[in-house]
Each structure stands twice: as C-alpha cells, then as structure tokens.
Amino acid sequence: MSGFDWGQAGTLALEIFLLVLVATGAIPVLAGALSFIVIPFHAFKNHYKKAKPYTPNVAIVIPAWNEGAVIAASVDRLMSLDYPLDHLHVYVVDDASTDNTPDVVKQKELQYPGNVFHLRRDKGGEGKAHTLNHGIAVVLADDWMEALLVMDADVIYQRDSLRRMTRHLSDPKVGAVSAYIREGSADKNYLTRFIGLEYVLSQPAARRAQNVLGAQACLAGGAQLHTRENLLAIGGRIDTSSLAEDTITTFETQLRGREVVFEPLAVVLAEEPGSIDALWKQRLRWARGNVTVTARYKHIWFRHSKVHNLGSFAFGIVWFSLWLLPIAMVLSSIGLIGLLFMHSELAAQVFSILWISAAMTYAFTLALAAQLDPPLTSRAWREVVTFPGIISIIVIAAAFFPGLIEERIPGLFGLELTETGEFWLRFSLYVWISFSMVGAWIARKIEKTAIGRVLSPALIYLVGYGSLLCAITFDSYIKEIRKADAKWDKTEKTGRVAS
Amino acid sequence: MTDNAHGRRSATSAPVDPRNPGDAYLQNEIDTNRRDEYRLIGKALIALVFVAVLVVVRVVFFE
Numbered sequence: 001m002s003g004f005d006w007g008q009a010g011t012l013a014l015e016i017f018l019l020v021l022v023a024t025g026a027i028p029v030l031a032g033a034l035s036f037i038v039i040p041f042h043a044f045k046n047h048y049k050k051a052k053p054y055t056p057n058v059a060i061v062i063p064a065w066n067e068g069a070v071i072a073a074s075v076d077r078l079m080s081l082d083y084p085l086d087h088l089h090v091y092v093v094d095d096a097s098t099d100n101t102p103d104v105v106k107q108k109e110l111q112y113p114g115n116v117f118h119l120r121r122d123k124g125g126e127g128k129a130h131t132l133n134h135g136i137a138v139v140l141a142d143d144w145m146e147a148l149l150v151m152d153a154d155v156i157y158q159r160d161s162l163r164r165m166t167r168h169l170s171d172p173k174v175g176a177v178s179a180y181i182r183e184g185s186a187d188k189n190y191l192t193r194f195i196g197l198e199y200v201l202s203q204p205a206a207r208r209a210q211n212v213l214g215a216q217a218c219l220a221g222g223a224q225l226h227t228r229e230n231l232l233a234i235g236g237r238i239d240t241s242s243l244a245e246d247t248i249t250t251f252e253t254q255l256r257g258r259e260v261v262f263e264p265l266a267v268v269l270a271e272e273p274g275s276i277d278a279l280w281k282q283r284l285r286w287a288r289g290n291v292t293v294t295a296r297y298k299h300i301w302f303r304h305s306k307v308h309n310l311g312s313f314a315f316g317i318v319w320f321s322l323w324l325l326p327i328a329m330v331l332s333s334i335g336l337i338g339l340l341f342m343h344s345e346l347a348a349q350v351f352s353i354l355w356i357s358a359a360m361t362y363a364f365t366l367a368l369a370a371q372l373d374p375p376l377t378s379r380a381w382r383e384v385v386t387f388p389g390i391i392s393i394i395v396i397a398a399a400f401f402p403g404l405i406e407e408r409i410p411g412l413f414g415l416e417l418t419e420t421g422e423f424w425l426r427f428s429l430y431v432w433i434s435f436s437m438v439g440a441w442i443a444r445k446i447e448k449t450a451i452g453r454v455l456s457p458a459l460i461y462l463v464g465y466g467s468l469l470c471a472i473t474f475d476s477y478i479k480e481i482r483k484a485d486a487k488w489d490k491t492e493k494t495g496r497v498a499s
Numbered sequence: 500m501t502d503n504a505h506g507r508r509s510a511t512s513a514p515v516d517p518r519n520p521g522d523a524y525l526q527n528e529i530d531t532n533r534r535d536e537y538r539l540i541g542k543a544l545i546a547l548v549f550v551a552v553l554v555v556v557r558v559v560f561f562e
Contacts, residue, residue: 040543048533053525082517159517167529208539265532360550367546400553401561 015346018338022350025332025433026357031321033361034314035209036368042208047168047261054170055163056146057087058225059139063131065095065124067153068104074153075108075116082159083166089144090116092153093135096124128221129238129245140228140236148231150238152222154271156184161266165225168261175230175258176250177266178216179223180204182376184269190457191279193380194465195272197387201365204372206318207262215309216260217319219253221246223268230258242296243486244289251297254308264372276444276456280472287476288486290323326474329433336430340423351430355399362388362396382461389436389464395429405429439463440471 060078064071071092078090090112092105105118121134132150139145147169149162157179165177180203183196203220210216224246233256239248253260273279294301301319303311321328332354339347370377370384377384388396398405406417406425417425443459446452460468479486514520 040539043537043539046533046536048529048536051529053522053529082520084518163525164528164532167525359553363550363553364546367549368542371542371545400557403561 011342015339015342015344018335018342018344019346019350021331021335021338022354023335024328025335025354027317028321028325028328029354029357029361031317032365033357035206035318036361036365038209038212039205039368041212045212046208047171047174047211047259050171050173051167052170054167055084055087056166056169057144058083058089058147058149058162058166059145060088060090060149060151061132061135061139062090062092062151062153063095063128063135064092064097064101064105064153065131066097066099066101068097068100070154071101072104072108074156075105075112077156079112079115080159081157081162083162085115088115089139091119091135091139092116093119093121093131095121095126095131127240129240132245133237133240136231136237140231146228148226148228150221150224150226151268152270155181155222156269157223158267158269161223161268162225164266165223165263168263169225169227171259173259174261175227175233175253175256176219177225177261177263178207178219179225179266179268180207180262180264181220181222181268181270182373183272185271185274187274188379189274190383190460191276192272192274193383194387194460195279196376197369197380197383198465198469199272200369200373200376203262204264205365205369208264210315211262213309213312213314214259215254215312215315216250216262217315218247219250219260220268222270223266224249226253227258230256233258242289242292243285244293247289247293248296251293251310254310255300257307276440276447276460276468279468280444280475283469283472284476284479285486287323287473288479291476291480294319294323323473326437326470326477329437329470333431333434337427340426340430347426347430351426352399352402355396359396359400383465386461387465389467390462391432392436392464392467395432398429436463436467437471437474440468441475443468444471 062071062074067074075090075092078088079085081088092101092108094101094105102118102120105116108116109118117138119135119138121131124131136148139148147166149165151157161179165179168174168177181199182203183192183199185192188196207216226249230253234249234252239245239252242248250260273282297310300308300311302313302316305311309315336347336351339350366384366387386393394405406422410417439459440463443452443456443463447456514524
C-alpha cells in the first residue's frame with residue numbers, strides 16, 4: 001500500500017464532488033430543453049380529435065373582495081360571450097366587501113335577471129378558496145350546473161374563449177380545462193412585458209408540452225372549467241388548507257384518472273403586477289404553495305401509475321427543476337469556483353458545456369416562444385432579447401464563443417488580460433449565476449426610492465427576469481425554514497386590463 | 500375570416516348568431532384549430548435553424 005498516493009486520491013475525489021455540484025446546474029437546463037422539444041408534437045398529440053361541439057350549462061363563480069372598480073365591466077363582458085345565454089349563470093361571491101361591490105353586483109342582477117346572482121359572505125378575508133366554496137355550495141344545491149368556471153373578478157374572457165374550453169368537456173375522460181392567461185394591462189411597463197413573455201413560455205409553450213406528456217401542473221386560477229362530475233369527485237369544494245388551491249385541484253383531478261386539458265386558443269386577459277414588490281408577494285405565495293404540494297404528494301413523484309401521469313419521470317424532473325432551480329444555481333457556482341481554485345482544467349471545460357447547453361436551450365425556447373404569440377412578443381421584443389439578463393448574455397457569449405470576452409474584445413482596445421486578470425474574470429463568470437439573484441433582491445429593495453425608479457428596471461434588465469423569479473423562490477426557502485406565516489395575500493388589481 | 504387568439508386570420512367565417520353558431524360551425528372551428536397546430540412543426544424548425552446559425556458562427560469564427 002506504500003505506493004498509494006492519498007493526496008492525489010483526495011484531489012480526485014474532491015474534483016468528482018465538485019463536478020457533481022456543477023452537474024446539478026445542468027438538470028434544469030435539460031428539463032427546459034425536454035419541455036420545449038416536445039411542443040411541436042402537440043401537432044399530433046392534442047385533444048382536438050376528441051373535442052366536439054358542446055355548450056353545457058355553465059355556472060361561473062367569481063370571488064370578489066372590493067372589486068367595485070372592475071366587477072361591472074367583468075359581468076358585462078361575460079354576458080356578451082359567444083355562448084348561449086340560457087346556458088350561462090354568473091355568481092358573484094362578494095367576500096364581505098367594504099366598497100360598492102354589493103351595489104354594483106345587485107344592479108347587474110337586475111340588468112341580467114336569471115343570469116347574474118349576487119352572493120354575500122358576511123365573514124370575509126379568509127382567502128379565495130373559502131370565497132369560491134361559498135359559491136360552489138350554492139351552485140351544487142340544484143342540478144342545473146353541468147360545468148363550473150372559476151375565474152377572477154378582473155380578468156377578461158375573449159368572446160370565443162368559453163366555447164373553446166367547453167368543447168373539450170364533450171369527452172367524458174376530461175375533468176377540467178384551462179385557458180391561456182395572457183398579460184393584458186393597457187399601461188404596460190417593463191415588468192408586465194416580462195410577465196407577458198413569461199406567460200407565453202409557461203402557457204402556450206410549456207402547457208402544450210404538458211398536454212403532450214399527459215400531465216398538467218396547474219389549472220390557471222383565473223380560468224378553470226370543471227365538469228360537475230369532476231367537481232363532485234374532488235369533494236365538491238376547493239382545498240382551503242394551503243396557498244396552492246389551484247394546483248391541488250389540478251392534481252386531485254388527475255389522481256382520480258380524469259384528464260386536464262390546456263386550450264391554448266381560449267385566451268383570457270389578466271392584469272399582472274406592475275411592480276417588483278407586488279410580483280414578489282404574488283410569487284412568494286405561489287412558491288410556498290408549491291412547497292405544500294410537493295410535500296402533500298410525496299407518494300406520487302417518479303412513481304409509475306396506470307391512473308395518471310403525474311409520476312412520470314418527465315413531469316417530475318420539470319416540476320423539481322423549477323422548484324429547486326435556485327439551489328441548482330448556487331451548487332453549480334460552488335462547483336465551478338471550487339474547480340477554479342483547484343486550478344483544474346476541468347473548470348473551463350464544464351463551464352463551457354453547461355453554458356453552451358443553456359445558450360442553445362435559451363435560444364431555442366425564446367425563438368419558439370416568440371412565434372407562439374406574435375402580437376405580444378413583438379411589443380416585448382426588448383424583453384425577448386434580454387430575458388436571460390444582459391450580463392448572463394455576456395456569460396453565455398464567453399462560453400459559446402471562446403476567446404471573445406477574454407481576448408478579442410480586449411484586443412480591440414489594444415489590451416491583453418494578465419493571468420491574474422483572467423482568473424478573476426473567470427471567477428466573475430462562474431459566480432454570476434448565483435450573484436444575479438442578489439441583484440434582483442437589490443432591485444426590489446430600492447424600487448420605491450427615487451433612484452430605484454430608474455435603477456430597478458435597469459437592474460432587472462441586467463440580471464434577468466429569470467433571476468428575479470429565482471430570488472423569490474429562494475426567499476420562499478427562507479420563509480419555509482423560518483416557518484413564517486403563510487397568509488393569503490390578495491394581489492392588488494386596479495382595472496388596468498384592456499379589452 | 501376572423502381574428503383568432505394569436506393574431507392570425509382563421510379560416511372560419513364569423514357565424515350569423517355568435518351565441519348559437521350551430522354544431523357545423525363549431526366542428527369546423529375545431530377542425531381548423533387542430534390543423535393549425537401543425538404550424539408548430541414549422542415554428543420549431545425555425546427555432547432550430549436559429550440555434551444552428553449560432554453553432555455555425557461558433558464553428559467558423561471561434562474554433
């Protein structure tokens with residue numbers, strides 16, 4: 001044993017360990033690539049073949065708390081949907097509003113007798129799920145309703161959207177249908193444009209992929225249509241024990257063997273947060289809800305089932321990649337920096353492999369997404385180009401075009417990087433993926449200051465919208481570890497949606 | 500010809516009574532929407548070409 005070099009073995013073991021850390025960063029990239037590569041297969045595997053003309057009796061339940069500014073227009077638009085009026089009931093559940101919501105809804109009740117109904121909860125503020133359940137109990141009290149549409153007070157359904165959803169319910173295997181929630185603020189700013197692009201990526205893109213894979217992650221809260229049978233099968237009510245009632249409803253539907261279909265051509269316009277702070281609160285609620293979902297359904301992940309596809313490898317890897325993305329980013333950075341300090345040649349090689357994979361995935365996803373909703377993405381072209389963040393694009397360029405950042409650009413100015421300079425440039429490139437989340441956090445902190453009004457948007461363009469979402473997910477880890485109160489926190493709506 | 504959700508012109512003409520367009524119209528709309536999904540293949544190919552251009556630039560100028 002005297003010839004065994006323990007020092008060399010230790011170095012090798014450490015290198016392997018650091019490589020494993022770097023490899024964690026590749027998992028979300030591969031999951032993203034998998035999601036987007038299957039999208040064109042929606043041409044062959046979609047639900048249109050089984051859809052038939054079908055206009056069941058639809059009860060629309062709208063939870064409303066202090067929605068006086070928007071509820072009248074919402075009801076008017078629902079009453080002008082391209083859908084048989086005698087098959088349409090609208091129930092506005094007024095969650096103990098303190099503004100003029102009751103008066104506005106009662107006026108609409110008189111204007112549309114037999115179609116619009118005002119329901120009042122005297123005890124409010126318990127959250128959307130409680131409010132919905134009040135309306136659902138009324139709707140289920142008689143057998144008129146054949147399908148239930150859950151929506152938000154401020155969203156706008158395009159005229160043909162409901163009939164495009166109901167056609168899928170003609171297939172008895174379908175339990176629920178969701179629509180494309182499209183960012184629809186009239187006064188768009190940089191953040192709502194980023195959100196609009198994110199929604200293109202996550203809905204007409206990713207949810208088409210989920211249609212192909214046969215498992216949907218979440219019915220949109222503002223547009224979920226259930227059959228009566230499905231609603232009764234999941235208990236006749238919406239789950240009230242978590243902040244992720246939409247996801248739990250989606251999972252429960254599929255666990256009982258019913259399909260959930262995403263209809264990309266049923267478009268619903270929604271007002272999304274126009275400030276980082278409001279977005280942070282909304283997404284923190286979603287992220288913490290997903291922690292509940294992940295724990296509650298721990299028995300289904302990566303386990304084959306004849307009843308549903310939620311346990312498929314593809315669905316599981318996509319779900320956990322999104323949820324654990326910030327951890328993967330940090331571990332990947334630690335691995336790269338560790339290899340750099342070991343002066344391992346592997347550092348540059350694995351950095352190139354990781355970021356070239358990321359670059360190709362980003363390029364493919366954004367090029368495809370830009371074509372899925374051209375009116376929206378053409379208005380948001382700046383956000384399409386800078387979606388990964390301007391600094392991340394530089395990091396991508398460093399990996400994809402070797403020598404560009406280290407040699408060619410300094411060479412244009414007659415400069416040459418020293419060995420020390422190259423080391424710290426590489427250090428900066430490797431640490432950036434994690435540090436970008438700090439940039440997003442700073443953008444939120446300074447948003448309400450005078451300088452922040454200019455600097456916060458600039459920071460988000462620099463660090464990337466994805467890093468902002470990762471920073472919020474990271475915050476959800478901290479809140480979970482601290483066991484902070486998980487409160488239902490209504491996203492402020494001001495009626496900015498353009499019809 | 501009507502505008503569909505993604506800004507394209509769809510092949511189905513507007514029904515006389517939008518609230519009750521009739522089964523034939525609705526079935527035609529379903530068939531049109533199903534056929535439109537084949538456009539995803541072309542869009543994915545365009546995205547792949549975009550990636551291929553990046554790879555070619557790398558191979559030609561940076562290897």
